[in-house]
Amino acid sequence: MTVTLEVAEGVGTLRLDRPPMNALDIATQDRLLALAHEVSAREDVRAVVIYGGEKVFAAGADIKEMQRMDHAAMVARSKGLQDAFTAVARIPKPVVAAVTGYALGGGCELALSADIRIAGEKAKLGQPEILLGLIPGAGGTQRLSRLVGPAKAKDLIFTGRQVKADEALIIGLVDRVVPDAEVYEAAHAWAAKLAAGPAIALRAAKESVDAGLETDIDTGLTIERNWFAGLFATDDRVTGMRSFVEEGPGKAKFR
Numbered sequence: 001m002t003v004t005l006e007v008a009e010g011v012g013t014l015r016l017d018r019p020p021m022n023a024l025d026i027a028t029q030d031r032l033l034a035l036a037h038e039v040s041a042r043e044d045v046r047a048v049v050i051y052g053g054e055k056v057f058a059a060g061a062d063i064k065e066m067q068r069m070d071h072a073a074m075v076a077r078s079k080g081l082q083d084a085f086t087a088v089a090r091i092p093k094p095v096v097a098a099v100t101g102y103a104l105g106g107g108c109e110l111a112l113s114a115d116i117r118i119a120g121e122k123a124k125l126g127q128p129e130i131l132l133g134l135i136p137g138a139g140g141t142q143r144l145s146r147l148v149g150p151a152k153a154k155d156l157i158f159t160g161r162q163v164k165a166d167e168a169l170i171i172g173l174v175d176r177v178v179p180d181a182e183v184y185e186a187a188h189a190w191a192a193k194l195a196a197g198p199a200i201a202l203r204a205a206k207e208s209v210d211a212g213l214e215t216d217i218d219t220g221l222t223i224e225r226n227w228f229a230g231l232f233a234t235d236d237r238v239t240g241m242r243s244f245v246e247e248g249p250g251k252a253k254f255r
Contacts, residue, residue, distance in 0.1 A: 002028040005035050010195030011188055012045035016052040024106040025062035026077065029084040032110075036087035046195035048091055049187045050114055051098040052107070054180075057123070060105030063132070078137060081106075085138045088113040089210075092203045094194040098187035099123045100180055104162065109136060112143040115206065117173070118187045119165045120180035125173055128160040146213060148172050198236035198254045204228075 002018040002025070014035055016022040024032075039045045052058050069077065088095065088110065097103075097114035103125045111117050111125065119125070127140045135141060136157060145153035148171050156163065168174040178186045194202060204227035212220030231237050236254045243252035 001031065003031040003035055005038065007042075007045055009192045010044065010046035011049060011191040012039045012042070012047070013049045013051055013188070014039070016050075016058055021056055021059035021102070022052045022107070023060065023062040024058055024110070025065050026080075028062075029081055033080075033084040033087045036084070036091055039093070040087075040091050045093065046197075046199055047094040047096075047191035049096055049098055049184070049191050050088070050110065051184055051187065052100060052103075054100055054184075056101035057097070057099045057103040058107030058110055059102045060107050060128070061138075081138050085109055085113045089139070089143070092206060093199070094191060094202060094206070096187045096190050098183045099125070099174065100183050102162075104128055105136070105140075106138050109138040109140045109143065111174075112139060112147060116175040116190070118176045118178060118183060118190065119168060119174040120183045121165055121177055122180050123165045123168070123174070123177075123183075124162045125165075125168050126160065126162040127157050128162070130157060131160040144173075196254065198234070198240060198252075200234050201231055201236060204231055 002016070004015045004017055006013045006015065014032070016028070018025070018028055039048050066074075095114040097111040097117045099111055099117055099119040100123060101120070103111045103123065105126075105128055108125050108127055127136045127144065129136050129140070136144070141153070141157065144156065152171050163171070163173060165174065165177045169177050176186065208220075208224045208227050211223050215223075239254055240252045
């Protein structure tokens with residue numbers, strides 16, 4: 001399998017496993033799509049880590065495979081490509097990308113599909129599609145601009161340059177930089193902490209932020225208000241408020 005799933009402590013790890021560079025061919029894209037749906041549905045998975053291994057996250061699409069495709073073939077395939085990454089972005093649980101080595105092209109777009117990105121000190125990220133006479137096709141023009149702003153996104157997309165971890169942190173492309181050997185451990189710890197939290201409230205928070213970014217402020221506030229009121233019907237809300245009153249903040253144990 002080009003992508004595997006392991007579950008421990010409520011955390012599902014989606015591990016890319018297509019040596020040597022985890023090139024994202026069609027089979028890998030389809031596998032990502034299937035596993036994104038699986039972790040979305042599984043109750044034992046409360047948070048997700050996307051990981052490419054100790055040396056590389058994903059160096060991009062399989063260029064040799066793409067080279068064989070003509071216009072008609074890519075028209076037929078392009079939605080499937082985007083659907084795989086959108087399925088990851090829409091996992092209704094916290095998702096962290098653990099980025100080591102290269103995260104370029106489709107690899108960068110996969111990292112962009114996570115909620116946060118933890119990178120190793122030697123990581124390099126970028127959207128080099130312009131160097132092939134192309135543009136990003138798996139969400140890069142949209143998710144990158146929403147994350148770092150249009151000017152910085154255009155700089156990266158127009159030039160195709162690679163961004164080192166320190167610059168990626170400064171521009172907001174990654175959220176934390178840790179020693180390379182600690183990337184997965186840090187990502188798993190973040191995910192495990194949230195896996196112990198209130199699952200429905202976390203889903204509500206993620207959907208409210210993501211859906212709100214795609215609409216006007218009034219509609220966003222309506223989404224937030226409906227989720228906020230709806231959470232008063234959950235057992236976790238009862239548990240959280242009772243624990244706060246009786247024990248103080250941050251001590252609730254959610255189901």
